[in-house]
Amino acid sequence: MTDPDALFREIVAGHFLPGPPQDIGVAVSGGGDSLALLHILAEIARTEALGLRVVTVDHGLRPAARDEAEKVGEQARALGLDHDILTWTGWNGEGNLQDQARRARYRLLAEWARLHGLRTVALGHTAEDQAETFLMRLARSAGTDGLSGMAVRRREGSVTFVRPLLDQRRTALRGYLERKGIAWIDDPSNEDDRFERIRIRKALDELSGLGITVSAISETARNIASVRSTLAWYSFSEAQKLVRIEAGDIVMARAGFRMLQPEIARRLLIQALLWVSGAEYAPRRRSLAMALEAVRSGTGMTLHGCHISLDQSDVRITREAGAVAGLTARQGQHWDGRWLLIGPWFDGAGIRALGEDGLAQCPDWRGAGLPFRSLAGYPSIWQGDRLVAAPHAGFGEGWTAKLLRDGDAFFSALLAH
Numbered sequence: 001m002t003d004p005d006a007l008f009r010e011i012v013a014g015h016f017l018p019g020p021p022q023d024i025g026v027a028v029s030g031g032g033d034s035l036a037l038l039h040i041l042a043e044i045a046r047t048e049a050l051g052l053r054v055v056t057v058d059h060g061l062r063p064a065a066r067d068e069a070e071k072v073g074e075q076a077r078a079l080g081l082d083h084d085i086l087t088w089t090g091w092n093g094e095g096n097l098q099d100q101a102r103r104a105r106y107r108l109l110a111e112w113a114r115l116h117g118l119r120t121v122a123l124g125h126t127a128e129d130q131a132e133t134f135l136m137r138l139a140r141s142a143g144t145d146g147l148s149g150m151a152v153r154r155r156e157g158s159v160t161f162v163r164p165l166l167d168q169r170r171t172a173l174r175g176y177l178e179r180k181g182i183a184w185i186d187d188p189s190n191e192d193d194r195f196e197r198i199r200i201r202k203a204l205d206e207l208s209g210l211g212i213t214v215s216a217i218s219e220t221a222r223n224i225a226s227v228r229s230t231l232a233w234y235s236f237s238e239a240q241k242l243v244r245i246e247a248g249d250i251v252m253a254r255a256g257f258r259m260l261q262p263e264i265a266r267r268l269l270i271q272a273l274l275w276v277s278g279a280e281y282a283p284r285r286r287s288l289a290m291a292l293e294a295v296r297s298g299t300g301m302t303l304h305g306c307h308i309s310l311d312q313s314d315v316r317i318t319r320e321a322g323a324v325a326g327l328t329a330r331q332g333q334h335w336d337g338r339w340l341l342i343g344p345w346f347d348g349a350g351i352r353a354l355g356e357d358g359l360a361q362c363p364d365w366r367g368a369g370l371p372f373r374s375l376a377g378y379p380s381i382w383q384g385d386r387l388v389a390a391p392h393a394g395f396g397e398g399w400t401a402k403l404l405r406d407g408d409a410f411f412s413a414l415l416a417h
């Protein structure tokens with residue numbers, strides 16, 4: 001009979017080895033899943049060239065959380081590992097708490113990893129987490145992206161999050177901990193019916209009687225993920241043929257865009273809107289459907305802080321001047337998250353959108369090759385009400401605007417999403 005503990009080690013090790021020696025981070029909440037992950041990794045690290053550093057996020061939401069984090073610290077130290085506690089203090093009492101806490105956690109984990117030079121952070125999600133995520137997304141009528149579930153690996157900037165236990169069952173991991181005599185913490189919010197995830201977890205118990213089991217759902221998520229990869233590949237490949245980047249605009253050949261399958265066109269448009277606006281989320285499905293219809297009928301529209309316009313040959317996605325009208329920045333600061341202005345800075349100079357009023361002062365704007373409407377959303381230098389320079393509209397000497405968003409990122413994001 002196969003030793004179940006050895007099997008866990010083999011499965012987890014397969015995500016990190018073989019390869020050159022490396023140090024990885026392990027995010028441990030103190031719950032059973034992540035604690036099992038910690039101990040399995042520690043066993044692997046005993047014989048392999050794998051360095052571990054452990055981290056716990058204290059969300060500051062429950063008084064006991066600090067204590068629990070300290071307990072994780074004790075376990076880590078007993079294994080001879082360094083442990084850090086990161087504290088989140090960001091909740092303003094508004095919005096979806098669980099969602100905000102999750103986002104903050106990933107942000108803190110990524111910053112922590114960068115600080116310690118770790119390129120990889122392991123997370124303890126299990127097949128149950130995957131099934132719950134799938135059902136939650138089903139409730140929101142998700143498409144292929146959402147129903148693909150969580151990825152085993154997900155890159156965020158220079159840090160990759162890895163979920164080596166994503167195909168493993170929670171009970172099996174609890175069995176591992178029990179065999180080793182390791183105690184874990186049951187988070188009381190795991191019983192709190194106010195949280196959707198908990199209600200879904202309970203519903204899953206019922207559904208499994210109908211054959212809608214954790215493993216069936218996980219397998220479906222994997223099937224859909226495979227379709228998603230195919231769609232992502234075709235989107236990338238079409239983008240290579242149709243898309244060019246002009247200054248800060250995404251421009252797509254109109255005739256080619258018309259010929260795309262609706263799902264591919266949708267993906268290209270989402271990515272263009274995200275790249276131009278810098279937004280974290282895609283627009284809602286309905287808004288996107290309207291935008292695609294507007295492109296098809298040749299009218300264009302405003303969406304997600306961007307303007308979609310058409311001429312004879314192209315579809316252009318540009319920053320909407322109105323969305324950046326109130327944004328200002330000073331020397332050395334980024335404007336609209338993507339522009340840096342370089343030039344003869346002086347006291348009192350500031351950046352803002354060129355706007356129609358600014359453009360009216362740029363007699364040579366046509367020479368720039370960008371439409372009037374686009375140019376209005378580009379950065380310019382002002383001293384009070386006086387326009388000093390508008391690099392994209394050919395106004396003012398000695399100033400350049402450096403685009404900080406990498407054009408390649410547009411194409412690679414099509415593959416990643």
Ligand SMILES: Nc1ncnc2c1ncn2[C@@H]1O[C@H](COP(=O)(O)OP(=O)(O)OP(=O)(O)O)[C@@H](O)[C@H]1O
Pocket residue numbers: 027028029030031032033034035055056057058059105122123124125129187
């Ligand atoms: N407070 C935290 N500190 C560090 N890592 C965390 C924290 N919360 C969650 N994680 C990481 O994210 C993974 C999944 O998060 P989830 O919200 O399912 O955690 P959990 O319910 O606390 O479960 P677990 O039993 O895995 O610890 C965890 O396994 C762990 O790797």
